[in-house]
Structure formats: structure tokens, C-alpha cells
Amino acid sequence: MTDFKRDGSHLAYCPPVEKWDDWVELDPEAWPRRVEKHYQLVPTVCFNCESACGLLAYVDKATGEVAKFEGNPMHPASRGRLCAKGPATINQIHDPDRVLYPMKRVGARGDGKWARTTWDEVLETFAARIRKAIQEGRGEEVMYHVGRPGHDFIMERTLQAWGIDGHNSHTNVCSSSARLGYLLWHYADRPSPDHANSRFILLLSAHLESGHYFNPHAQRIIDGKMAGAKLAVMDPRLSNTASMADYWMPTYPGTEAAVLLAMAKVILDENRFDADFMRKWTNWEELEVDGFKAQGQSFETAIQALRKHYARFTPQFAEKESGVKAETIVRIAREIAAAGTRFASHLWRGSASGNLGGWQPARALTLLHVLTGSVGTEGGHNPNAWNKFVPKPFKVPPPQKRWNELLYPPEWPLCTHEMSFLLPHFLKEGRGKIETYFTRVVNPVWTYPDGFSWIEMLRDEEKIGLHAALTPTWSETAWFADYVLPMGFSSERHDLMSQESYAGKWIGFRQPVNRVLRERSGEKFEYTYQANPGEVWEEDEFWINLSWAIDPDGSMGIRQYFESPNQPGKKLTVDEYYGWIFDHSVPGLPDAAKKEGLTPLQYMRKYGAYEVTRDVYKQNEKALSSEELADSQTESNGVIKKNGKPVGVKIGDAAVVGYNTPSRKLELFSKTMADWKWPEFALPEYYRSHIHRGARAASIGEATEEFDPNYAPAVEWPEHARGNVYTLLPIFRLPNLIHTRSGNAKYLYEISHKNPLWINPVDARTLNVRTGDLMKVHTEIGYFVLHAWVTEGLTPGVVACSHHLGRWRINKDEQVERMSSAWVDLKEVGKGQWKMRQLESVSPYQSPDPETKRVWWSDAGVHQDITFPVHPDPVSGMHCWHQMVRVQKADADDRYGDIFVDTNRSFEVYQRWKALTRPAPGPGGLRRPLWIPRVVRPEESAFYMK
Numbered sequence: 001m002t003d004f005k006r007d008g009s010h011l012a013y014c015p016p017v018e019k020w021d022d023w024v025e026l027d028p029e030a031w032p033r034r035v036e037k038h039y040q041l042v043p044t045v046c047f048n049c050e051s052a053c054g055l056l057a058y059v060d061k062a063t064g065e066v067a068k069f070e071g072n073p074m075h076p077a078s079r080g081r082l083c084a085k086g087p088a089t090i091n092q093i094h095d096p097d098r099v100l101y102p103m104k105r106v107g108a109r110g111d112g113k114w115a116r117t118t119w120d121e122v123l124e125t126f127a128a129r130i131r132k133a134i135q136e137g138r139g140e141e142v143m144y145h146v147g148r149p150g151h152d153f154i155m156e157r158t159l160q161a162w163g164i165d166g167h168n169s170h171t172n173v174c175s176s177s178a179r180l181g182y183l184l185w186h187y188a189d190r191p192s193p194d195h196a197n198s199r200f201i202l203l204l205s206a207h208l209e210s211g212h213y214f215n216p217h218a219q220r221i222i223d224g225k226m227a228g229a230k231l232a233v234m235d236p237r238l239s240n241t242a243s244m245a246d247y248w249m250p251t252y253p254g255t256e257a258a259v260l261l262a263m264a265k266v267i268l269d270e271n272r273f274d275a276d277f278m279r280k281w282t283n284w285e286e287l288e289v290d291g292f293k294a295q296g297q298s299f300e301t302a303i304q305a306l307r308k309h310y311a312r313f314t315p316q317f318a319e320k321e322s323g324v325k326a327e328t329i330v331r332i333a334r335e336i337a338a339a340g341t342r343f344a345s346h347l348w349r350g351s352a353s354g355n356l357g358g359w360q361p362a363r364a365l366t367l368l369h370v371l372t373g374s375v376g377t378e379g380g381h382n383p384n385a386w387n388k389f390v391p392k393p394f395k396v397p398p399p400q401k402r403w404n405e406l407l408y409p410p411e412w413p414l415c416t417h418e419m420s421f422l423l424p425h426f427l428k429e430g431r432g433k434i435e436t437y438f439t440r441v442v443n444p445v446w447t448y449p450d451g452f453s454w455i456e457m458l459r460d461e462e463k464i465g466l467h468a469a470l471t472p473t474w475s476e477t478a479w480f481a482d483y484v485l486p487m488g489f490s491s492e493r494h495d496l497m498s499q500e501s502y503a504g505k506w507i508g509f510r511q512p513v514n515r516v517l518r519e520r521s522g523e524k525f526e527y528t529y530q531a532n533p534g535e536v537w538e539e540d541e542f543w544i545n546l547s548w549a550i551d552p553d554g555s556m557g558i559r560q561y562f563e564s565p566n567q568p569g570k571k572l573t574v575d576e577y578y579g580w581i582f583d584h585s586v587p588g589l590p591d592a593a594k595k596e597g598l599t600p601l602q603y604m605r606k607y608g609a610y611e612v613t614r615d616v617y618k619q620n621e622k623a624l625s626s627e628e629l630a631d632s633q634t635e636s637n638g639v640i641k642k643n644g645k646p647v648g649v650k651i652g653d654a655a656v657v658g659y660n661t662p663s664r665k666l667e668l669f670s671k672t673m674a675d676w677k678w679p680e681f682a683l684p685e686y687y688r689s690h691i692h693r694g695a696r697a698a699s700i701g702e703a704t705e706e707f708d709p710n711y712a713p714a715v716e717w718p719e720h721a722r723g724n725v726y727t728l729l730p731i732f733r734l735p736n737l738i739h740t741r742s743g744n745a746k747y748l749y750e751i752s753h754k755n756p757l758w759i760n761p762v763d764a765r766t767l768n769v770r771t772g773d774l775m776k777v778h779t780e781i782g783y784f785v786l787h788a789w790v791t792e793g794l795t796p797g798v799v800a801c802s803h804h805l806g807r808w809r810i811n812k813d814e815q816v817e818r819m820s821s822a823w824v825d826l827k828e829v830g831k832g833q834w835k836m837r838q839l840e841s842v843s844p845y846q847s848p849d850p851e852t853k854r855v856w857w858s859d860a861g862v863h864q865d866i867t868f869p870v871h872p873d874p875v876s877g878m879h880c881w882h883q884m885v886r887v888q889k890a891d892a893d894d895r896y897g898d899i900f901v902d903t904n905r906s907f908e909v910y911q912r913w914k915a916l917t918r919p920a921p922g923p924g925g926l927r928r929p930l931w932i933p934r935v936v937r938p939e940e941s942a943f944y945m946k
């Protein structure tokens with residue numbers, strides 16, 4: 001593919017910018033007549049996953065309505081291309097079942113009955129409670145819990161302006177383990193592979209079809225392949241991505257680190273590593289392993305110690321653990337070494353989020369980059385922070401002074417993000433309460449494990465005082481809220497976003513299309529909801545107005561951050577907020593705008609995106625300026641410190657920035673792990689996860705030496721659980737679904753609406769099962785019932801079921817998401833014992849959209865996540881999604897979609913996993929290492945336990 005060009009010429013068939021004001025196409029509905037349609041094209045940014053691809057809204061000039069969405073060729077990351085979910089934005093905005101007005105519950109919480117209210121009433125109600133909580137020193141009782149952020153920094157700024165430690169996120173059910181593995185090496189918690197320029201690509205992910213930044217990444221993986229790169233995929237499932245690979249390695253889940261360390265051993269033993277890079281850029285001098293101390297010894301001696309340490313990871317050992325052939329492991333290791341600095345890789349969910357110890361594969365994978373010197377290189381692995389650009393707004397509030405242990409509890413001092421999925425258990429343990437709770441584009445009842453514990457928490461007004469669900473669609477969590485507040489989709493809101501999509505930095509600007517167009521023709525709006533359908537609002541204006549309502553006279557010190565930077569004392573507008581950023585914080589943008597006679601804001605409204613730089617490689621080698629060096633001291637290990645904090649490192653005679661680690665180098669040896677009570681993991685390691693065959697044997701009472709209860713908790717099956725034990729993979733994405741938000745996208749549900757249980761034919765024979773048979777899958781806390789699909793597309797011994805399906809609604813009268821959800825009977829049949837049965841599934845229905853009468857599918861899938869116990873990884877805190885299950889044919893009284901869960905058991909499982917942690921305090925009474933990032937970081941004094 002021709003690479004991105006600022007004039008869009010790389011995509012000749014996309015409408016050129018000069019025609020965006022009047023783009024003409026023939027009306028397909030008028031065919032065979034040739035009837036012209038005139039469109040005005042407005043760029044915005046997709047909100048249907050984190051990739052933030054560029055959309056072009058085609059607004060029909062005759063009706064003023066958005067008629068379709070296509071790709072924005074001026075967006076440097078997506079380059080005019082989209083996945084199926086981008087164009088499906090049209091379904092979301094025109095869905096007849098969508099929430100159009102702020103709603104307030106009538107009747108008891110969870111009854112599912114609603115009445116319309118006003119934005120003014122919402123602001124007054126919430127502001128009064130938040131003001132009181134802050135004034136009474138109970139700021140931590142206000143919590144904002146986000147799923148898909150879709151913006152950068154604005155919420156951190158808002159919460160710090162309020163002075164509270166109240167930011168919660170979904171990350172610990174998504175990517176925390178991978179993040180920990182990466183940041184232990186180089187502080188940045190995500191990889192940014194330069195696929196397009198690589199020679200060998202190793203994916204522990206499904207990046208040609210799904211996953212983080214997958215559309216921008218998939219394009220570049222194909223660019224790389226077309227230029228001759230080879231692709232290897234490690235995945236127990238034959239994903240679409242694996243089917244495109246040169247090598248598919250179907251590992252037994254949880255054993256990936258063993259394979260990666262075996263590859264590292266091959267590269268070390270065969271002297272195929274980049275010794276110069278390792279000597280310069282790793283902290284090998286700090287290495288302490290198996291009684292060896294590198295300090296004062298030669299580099300070669302340290303390498304010998306490493307070889308000795310990794311000696312047990314023979315390819316044969318890795319084959320025994322993983323099932324991948326030893327010769328394949330050796331061959332791929334040699335190909336990786338041959339690619340050298342042009343070796344790229346990616347790991348995000350899968351093995352990282354499925355397994356106990358899932359942070360180790362990310363760490364072992366990065367070891368391969370360190371060995372090949374492919375960190376920060378063209379065609380290699382970049383730390384994400386080098387490829388992502390988050391511009392700062394005006395007037396940034398100071399960090400909050402407090403620490404909220406409901407978010408960062410002492411048991412998981414190394415968790416990269418908030419322990420959000422344990423919130424119901426923390427409240428059950430009496431660790432606190434929440435006075436005011438905002439769930440924002442997040443649906444924990446449905447997307448998290450153990451959803452019934454969430455329902456128990458949300459319906460308890462002692463635990464959750466007031467709950468608003470800020471959401472663009474109905475959700476299972478919204479049923480248990482006090483307010484449902486409609487927020488906009490991609491074309492109905494402002495946001496600024498950047499992602500590490502390729503070797504470059506860019507920003508994308510989401511904008512409310514109707515408002516922008518109508519303002520272009522002279523209309524004026526105070527708020528975006530006045531131009532959106534119904535009274536759908538956007539978060540930016542909601543938070544600005546809520547902040548003013550909390551502190552109307554400015555006496556609390558909050559209002560100042562939401563006043564106009566140009567006219568102090570006046571309420572900030574979104575134009576002023578983003579205009580200031582584009583004027584002051586985006587290098588090069590003012591000049592680019594000026595060349596076209598535009599202001600930077602006008603430029604961003606015109607193009608929707610801006611590429612900031614491509615100068616992104618080898619940022620660690622940037623020289624420290626004389627200003628940065630002033631008053632600094634260089635320690636004996638070469639670390640340059642200023643005011644007691646590392647700011648750089650000496651490499652030879654050069655004083656350079658290095659990495660943001662304590663050693664300013666890549667941390668082969670993690671003193672942090674040693675200091676924080678995990679000395680056995682100071683180096684990248686492999687250890688057996690909770691679904692290893694040893695754990696499986698132990699769970700059914702077989703003698704085994706492969707199960708160590710110090711690292712993996714025992715599984716205790718409920719009495720009624722029958723059937724053979726398998727490992728369930730429950731987290732693979734269907735490429736065209738979007739968690740909750742695809743619920744009102746008819747094109748997407750028409751493509752995917754079933755999530756059967758994948759079973760290998762070998763196992764199907766054991767179970768005497770055929771495709772379509774009704775199966776009962778027992779977890780540790782309950783069961784779910786669904787159909788079987790017999791397929792050779794995954795490893796024997798493993799069963800799989802995709803998430804994103806199994807939506808439900810509890811009130812038939814509230815006609816919501818009827819094309820994607822089943823109407824269910826939900827009952828608590830005993831204390832903590834929950835049963836759900838589908839009463840009616842999907843069928844055609846009457847609505848303002850004639851196509852709903854043509855809904856031909858009759859399945860909404862089965863909600864599996866709600867039957868899963870929580871599995872917090874003792875180190876990273878990540879929920880470990882994979883689990884052992886007992887699989888049997890369904891009993892006579894079981895029906896498709898049946899679910900049962902005992903939340904008393906889920907609390908017991910939580911306690912068993914918690915017992916494996918090694919809690920804070922760490923050195924000096926710290927709650928967590930100072931150098932490890934924290935979302936909405938408090939001031940340093942809050943890091944110390946009192």
C-alpha cells in the first residue's frame with residue numbers, strides 16, 4: 001500500500017478534500033435511473049473501539065441527515081480504511097431503540113422502569129451530592145468508572161480539578177497483565193510494533209481481525225508481508241489471523257512464556273544475540289541470579305549466568321509444556337534472530353489476559369526484542385509512549401492528595417490499573433461505600449466476570465448511594481442505575497485521541513457532525529445536545545457543566561479549571577478547550593493551519609486528524625540538554641539524577657535520556673520485583689498457570705507434582721458439577737462486535753449473533769457430542785447452557801466461546817435492543833443464588849425502521865461471563881479469564897441460555913485468589929513503586945502508607 005500522504009493521494013478513489021463540500025454520488029436506491037445525490041463530508045473519529053480510526057460522515061444535503069460513514073483518507077493511522085464496525089455507526093445513530101433523553105428510574109432499583117427527566121435536574125442532583133462529599137472530606141466516595149474512554153486526558157483533568165481519587169477503569173479485565181510485563185522492561189506499558197518495516201512478525205494476538213489498534217495494525221502487517229516479512233502466530237485457536245500466517249503455533253494456553261524463553265535460549269546458546277545492544281542498553285550489571293552477582297564482573301560472565309539460568313527451557317521442555325514442536329521453536333527463534341533489529345511483535349489479550357502469570361509472556365516476548373536489539377528501531381518494537389501524542393490543555397490541576405484503597409488496595413501493589421472487577425467484593429468486605437457512582441460506557445454486569453455480585457452491589461442503596469449510567473446504548477448495568485444519561489456516538493461528540501498505531505505520532509479529532517455543519521451555516525448552539533438527536537449529550541460539556549454546578553461561585557477552587565482561558569469567569573466552551581490545545585500544544589499544527597489560511601481549530605475541524613511527527617525511533621538515545629544536565633549528579637552506575645530522581649544515563653561519554661526505569665536502561669533484572677517480595681520473578685520467567693494440566697489433575701484429585709498451591713489456587717467444584725474437565729477460552733473477540741455498543745447495530749448483529757461452544761472432534765468423540773447439541777458448562781460458581789460447535793480450529797483439551805454475545809433485558813415493556821437481546825426471567829432463588837432463563841429471544845418487530853421487520857435471526861447468544869468467578873492475578877491484579885470447566889451434555893430440564901450462579905461461592909473463590917498476594921507496604925512504607933505509572937496519579941506523599 002502507498003503510505004499515508006497529507007494530501008490524501010494515497011487513496012485515489014476516496015473523495016478528495018476539495019470536493020468534501022459537495023460530493024456527488026449516484027443514488028443506489030434509484031438504480032437503474034441515474035439520480036445524483038449531493039453530500040457534504042465531515043470528518044470525525046470512530047468510537048467503536050480504541051483504534052480511533054478516521055470516519056467521514058456523508059451528510060445528505062437534501063435532508064441534513066447522515067446517510068453513511070466511510071473512511072477518512074486524511075487520517076494518518078487508518079488511511080481511509082475501516083473495519084465493519086466503523087460504517088456500522090450509521091446503525092447506532094439511527095437505531096429506533098436508542099436512549100434519546102436523560103432518564104430517571106421510577107420504582108425500585110432494578111425494576112427496569114424509567115421516566116424522562118431534564119439535564120438541569122440531573123446536574124443539580126449530582127452536583128449537590130458531590131459538593132457535600134468533597135466538603136465533608138469524603139471525596140473518595142465519588143467514583144467515575146470508565147469502559148471505553150475514547151478520549152485522552154480530559155477526565156484525569158476533571159477529577160484532579162475536583163481533588164478526588166476517583167478514577168476507575170475496565171483495564172484490569174482487559175490488558176493489565178500485558179501492561180505489567182512490558183512496563184517492567186521499559187516503563188511504557190504497551191508495545192508499538194513497526195510492522196510495516198519489519199522482516200519477521202510474531203503475534204500472540206489476532207491482529208489481522210481484532211484487538212487493540214487492529215485495523216491500523218492489520219494494514220501495516222500486510223504492508224510488512226507484502227515487502228517480504230514472515231508472520232508467525234501463537235494462539236490455541238485457529239483465528240483468521242493464524243490462518244494468514246506462515247507459522248501457526250497452537251500452544252496449550254498459559255504455556256506461551258515457556259516457548260518464548262526456549263526461543264531466547266536458542267538465541268543465547270547459538271550466539272545470535274546483539275551483544276553490543278545488550279551491553280549498552282540493559283541493566284545486566286545489576287543481574288543477581290542463582291547465587292551469581294554481575295556487579296564487578298564481565299558482560300560475558302553475565303551472559304554465561306543467563307545461559308545457565310535458562311538452561312531448563314530446552315525446546316523439548318517447551319514442546320512438552322505447550323504442544324508446539326521443538327523444531328518449530330528452534331526454526332522461529334533463528335528467523336527472529338536473523339530479522340535482528342527488524343523483528344516486530346504484539347501481545348495484548350489472549351495469553352496475557354487469560355492466564356495467571358499472564359504478564360510473563362509479555363516480559364519473555366520483550367526479552368526476544370532485547371536479545372535482537374529490536375527496541376526502538378525501524379521495523380522493531382517501540383515503547384507506546386514514543387508513538388502516542390497526548391497534548392496538554394491549559395491550566396492543569398495539581399495532583400490529588402488522597403489515595404483511594406477501593407481502587408488501589410494494598411494486596412496488589414504492582415497492579416497497573418484499578419482493581420475494578422473486585423469492587424463488589426471490596427464493598428462486601430466493608431472496605432468502604434460509594435456515595436455517587438458514574439458508570440461511563442462500561443457495562444460491568446455483562447462484560448465483567450461475576451456479574452451477579454455486581455447486581456447485588458448495584459441494587460444495594462447502602463453500598464451505592466446514587467448511580468448514573470452514562471451510555472450511548474442500553475446496557476445490563478443501566479437496568480440497575482438511578483439515571484440513564486444518553487451520550488453520543490462517533491458523530492455526536494467531541495474528543496481528542498491518539499494511539500500508537502505505527503511509527504509516528506498523530507492526533508484525531510472527533511466532532512459532532514450536525515452541530516459542526518449547522519454552525520458552519522450560521523446557527524449557534526450553546527450545547528451539543530441541542531444539535532444532536534433527542535437530547536443526546538457529550539461528556540465534555542456534561543463535566544464542564546457539572547463542575548460549575550458543584551462549585552457555582554468558584555469558592556471550592558474547582559470552577560477555575562472550567563472557565564474560559566480567554567475570558568476568565570466565563571464558562572469554558574469546547575471550542576475554547578480544544579482551540580487552546582491546538583494553538584499551544586501540538587507542534588507544527590499552527591503552521592500547517594496557517595499555510596491554508598485556517599486557525600488550528602478550523603484545520604482540525606476540516607481534516608479530523610493531524611500527523612505530528614515521524615521522528616520516533618531511538619528516543620532513548622536523545623542527548624540531555626545542558627539545561628537538563630544543570631545541577632545533576634552521575635552515580636557510579638551511570639544513572640544521572642536531578643533532585644534525587646533519575647533523568648538520564650551515561651552511555652560511554654554521552655549523557656542521554658534512556659528509558660524511564662530506575663536504571664534508565666531496559667530492566668533485564670527487575671530490582672522492583674525483588675524489592676516487592678517477588679524475588680523469584682526478578683528475571684523473565686515461566687510458571688504454571690491456574691489452568692495448567694497439573695492444576696487440572698489436582699482439581700479432580702489426581703496425584704501430580706506439576707501443581708504448586710503457592711502460585712495457583714485450588715479449584716473446588718460445586719457439588720452439582722459433572723462432566724469432563726476442559727480449559728475454557730472465553731475471551732476471543734468476534735471481529736465485528738463491540739462489547740455492549742454493537743447491541744444497536746443491525747448490520748453487525750446480522751453477521752454475528754451466536755456464540756456456540758467450540759469443541760475439538762477428539763473431545764467431541766469423548767463427550768459423544770455433535771454440532772448443535774445442547775451442552776452444560778459448569779464453572780466454579782455456576783453453569784451456562786449453550787450449543788456445541790465441533791471444529792478442528794482449536795487445540796484438543798480446550799473449549800472456547802466468544803464474548804460480545806448473550807445480551808439480555810429484564811423488562812419486556814421497555815422496548816430496548818430488541819434485535820440483540822433476549823428477554824429473560826431473572827430470579828434470586830436463594831440468598832446469593834441466581835437463575836436466569838430466556839423467555840423470548842430475537843424476532844422481527846415493528847419500529848420506525850422498516851428493516852426491523854426483516855430481522856431473520858432468532859438468537860442473542862448466551863451470557864457466559866456472568867458465570868465466571870473473579871481470578872485476580874496475585875502480581876498484576878489482572879482478572880485471569882481462562883478457567884477450568886466441567887463440560888457435559890445438558891440435562892433434560894435445561895434450556896438454551898439457562899444460567900445459574902451462587903455468589904457465596906464466588907466470594908470464596910475471591911478469597912482463595914487473594915490469599916496468594918504479597919501485599920504492600922514495600923520499601924520505605926510505599927503502597928506501590930513510585931516509578932510505576934498510576935492513572936490519575938496522586939501527589940507523592942499519598943504513595944506512603946500511614
Ligand code: SF4
Pocket residue numbers: 046047048049050051052053078081082083084085086087213214215216
Ligand atoms: S478498527 Fe474498526 S471499530 Fe476500531 S476504530 Fe477502526 S473502524 Fe472503528
